Amino acid sequence: MERRVRLRRASHIRQVYEDGRSWKHPLLILIARPNGLDLTRVGVTASRRLGGAVARNRARRLLREAARLLYPQIEKGWDVMLVARAAILTVKEPQVEEGLASLLKRAGLSR
RNA sequence: CAAGUCGGCCAGGCGGUCGCGUCCCCUCCUUUCAUCCCCCCAGUGGGGGAAAGAGGGGGGCGAGGAAAGUCCGGGCUCCACAGGGCACGGUGCUGGAUAACAUCCAGGCGGGGUGACCCGACGGAAAAGGGCCACAGAAAAGCAGACCGCCCCCUCCCGCUGGGGAGGGGGUAAGGGUGAAAAGGUGGUGUAAGAGACCACCGGCGUCCGUGGUGACACGGGCGGCCAGGCAACCCCCACCGGGAGCAAGGCCAAGCAGGAGCGAGGGGCGGCCCGUCCCAUUCGAGCUCCGGGUAGGCCGCUAGAGACGGCGGGCAACCGCCGUCCCAGAUAGAUGACCGCCCACGACAGAACCCGGCUUAUCGGCCGACUUGGACG
């Protein structure tokens, strides 16, 4: 994904965690908050609980790839954090995409 | 052919579609004249380009042998200089390599294996000194030690020629037993019984000499006293080495805030002490403690280096010198991914974060070379 639409500032991420609503799926968690802009920004994260650097890189890449493919279908004007859960390491990309799509529908962010 | 030893290399491949980071080029647009260059004007103003940013297109490059653990050693940065002594810490056979090392190479010594070969924190424990050696055992470390046994003497009892038993005194380290360890081994002389008490040989120790080697050490010979326990990964002694912190080092720019109370004559550079030295204080107050407030942005450091590859030369080797060619990640919530097809042995451990040299640990397998042992055939 382009860096322009990524959530990169620590202060922005903190705001999402503090003010955002969350939706859970066995593979990932989605946290979102309106940002008042005309574009949506996405951040990804994977905690140390998931494993070593290779496992965490794998988890983040899967989340980024799913978000890239679904980005045109996401409502504008949101800051979104995607948090990886351990089960994500056992699946392939299309399943992550499916999980993210269902979360977006439940959160009312898909159009 | 089987079993094994040592060393080196590789770390799925190819094609297609979409995607990411960085650098460069082209194109188009925007911003500003603060900086640089050019032009116009002479009203210190105007314009163009460079520059910076956004979009589009193209090209180059883009994780590892361990990138890991952070266990050593350096470079680099800051602490005024990195100075002296003590303390503390580290290393520990010899010679060499190296920027340096606890690493590497060669050799010595000791141990293991039929062998190729592998393993070793490998200075000093008798004249520097202190300490410890539990339990068991009679005795456990500078005059070692008599429990059983063995031997001699005395008294008593049984039997009464020879013998046996009990008690006491003494000798004895050959035998038994305890222990991780009991103060050389074998044979002899000797003796009441014994003993390095004495003798021969062997082992080991010390010392002197000779030969070889840079040296550790090896070999040979003479002399000595008969023999000297273990632990320095306990303190310690000897030799050598080490100033401290770490790229979140350190420097620059921008933004932002609010100070107050107490202690106070010394404080800091510096982790401990002393010396030396420098800086700030003792007037208006250095510094310390407590309460409260602000920031969480950008740029540099940041990758061309003890660099990689090839050749030649020196050296047993580690490695070094010279020449030629090449540029090989620099991210900052952190870039290598997703999907499809084909092939094969169906893919392990695992992701740079300032950079190198090592060590250690994890790891599916595959390939190549040298060598050892055993068997069969010619």
Added chain:
RNA sequence: GCCCACGUAGCUCAGCCGGUAGAGCACACCCUUGGUAAGGGUGUGGCCAUGGGUUCAAUUCCCAUCGUGGGCU
């Protein structure tokens, strides 16, 4: 990324210079009581995180590994 500290009974911790591991709480049983709590007594429970090394002997000394917690912008 860098720098530290700590792993001992179910829990919280002792164990100084190596000699065979304890305390408190908890648990089980007994005494006390009409019964319980408290109190007293007895007992159970440990690969001393893991693997090597030094030593006659290691929880202790040394090395490596694994895990947990903390600090530095």
